[in-house]
Amino acid sequence: MAELLVATSLEKVYGEGEIATRALKDVSFTLEQGEFASIVGQSGSGKSTLLNLLGLLDTPTSGSVRYEGTDTALLAKKDRAVLRNGLLGFVFQFHYLLPEFSVWENLTMPAAIRGQTIDAAEKDRAFETLALLGLDGLGDKNANALSGGQKQRVAIGRALMNRPKLILADEPTGNLDTTNTEAVYKLFREINAELGTTFLIVTHDRRIAQQTDRILEVLDGELVQDVRNEYLAPKG
Ligand SMILES: Nc1ncnc2c1ncn2[C@@H]1O[C@H](COP(=O)(O)OP(=O)(O)O)[C@@H](O)[C@H]1O
Ligand SMILES: [Mg+2]
Known part of the structure; x- marks a missing residue:
């Protein structure tokens, strides 16, 4: 497997003096392409x-984040944005969909905002994505007409x-019931298997974490554990 991400001695301090919070202390780890890991x-x-x-x-107070060998601190702001848009995808606890827009528009909006024309390739990708999500046929529906699970x-x-x-993904199922939570993790697994997408999922639900291949544990800003999950059956 190829090295995707290398975090080295990450430190983050919020504020200064009396009110300073050391939120991260000397966090280092490596993530390989294709991993399915949780924090x-x-x-x-x-x-x-x-x-x-x-x-x-x-940005960290000190330490570095490297993607595929590139130290992101050395990039100009614009190049960092290009790297982020090309390499990373984000899922949060709340879906942040645009309620008055269709599913289709919600999928293509980020590209449109970046000034990309919505060409045939982009449309194909939207169709393929809907199929992957089990949402075929829902493209024209307004986002606010969907269920919570569908929105996520x-x-x-x-x-x-x-x-x-x-x-x-930061607590991606924090706002969902058990059934939808299970469905989201199943979907993440399918995406990981089908597209080879690497996952790093923050959760405070140990039951969920135990279904991932690797668990990183953070305690008071320190990475205190990094374990491969031995209990899972091998993939395939
Ligand atoms: N923007 C911020 N300004 C000041 N303190 C912050 C900020 N964000 C987080 N913190 C503090 O940093 C610590 C870690 O927060 P956070 O990373 O949000 O933890 P978690 O996601 O595990 O709940 C907490 O003490 C929190 O209060
Ligand atoms: Mg949090």
């Missing part, structure tokens, strides 16, 4: 901070539209 830890332990640094949504599926589809190598 667990109590509320306030630094999971979202870590994911935001890895997603290039925020569309949000996952939107993250997949540029066929990212890595999906960063």
Whole structure:
């Protein structure tokens, strides 16, 4: 497997002086292409901070984030955005769909905002994505007419539209019931198998984490455990 992401000695301090919070302390790990991994830890332990640094949504106080050998700190802001748009997809606890727009429009909106023309290839990708999500035929529906589970599926589809190598998901099922939670993880697994997409999923649900291949545990800003899940049956 090829090395996709290398995080080295990541530190994050919010604020200064008396009110400074050391949210991350010396976090280092490597993620290979195709991995299906989770990050667990109590509320306030630094999971979202870590994911935001890895997603290039925020910059570390010190330490580095490398993607495919490129130190992201050395990139100009514009080039960092290009790398992020090309390589990464994000799924959050809340779907952030545009309620007054169709499923179809929600999928193609990020490209449109980037100034891309919605060409045949982009349309094909949207169709393929809907099929992958089990949402065929729902393209013309308004987002606000969908169920909670369907909305989160569309949000996952939107993250997949540029066929990212890595999906960063922060509590992606935090707002869903058990049935929809299971369905989302099943879908993540299918995407991982079919498209080879790497997953890094933040969750505080140990039951969910145990279904991933690797569990990274954060405690008070430190990476205290990094274990391969031995209990899973081998894939295939
Ligand atoms: N923007 C911010 N400004 C100041 N403190 C923050 C900010 N974001 C997070 N923190 C603090 O950093 C610590 C880690 O937060 P966070 O990464 O959100 O944890 P988690 O996602 O595991 O719940 C917490 O003490 C939190 O209060
Ligand atoms: Mg969080």
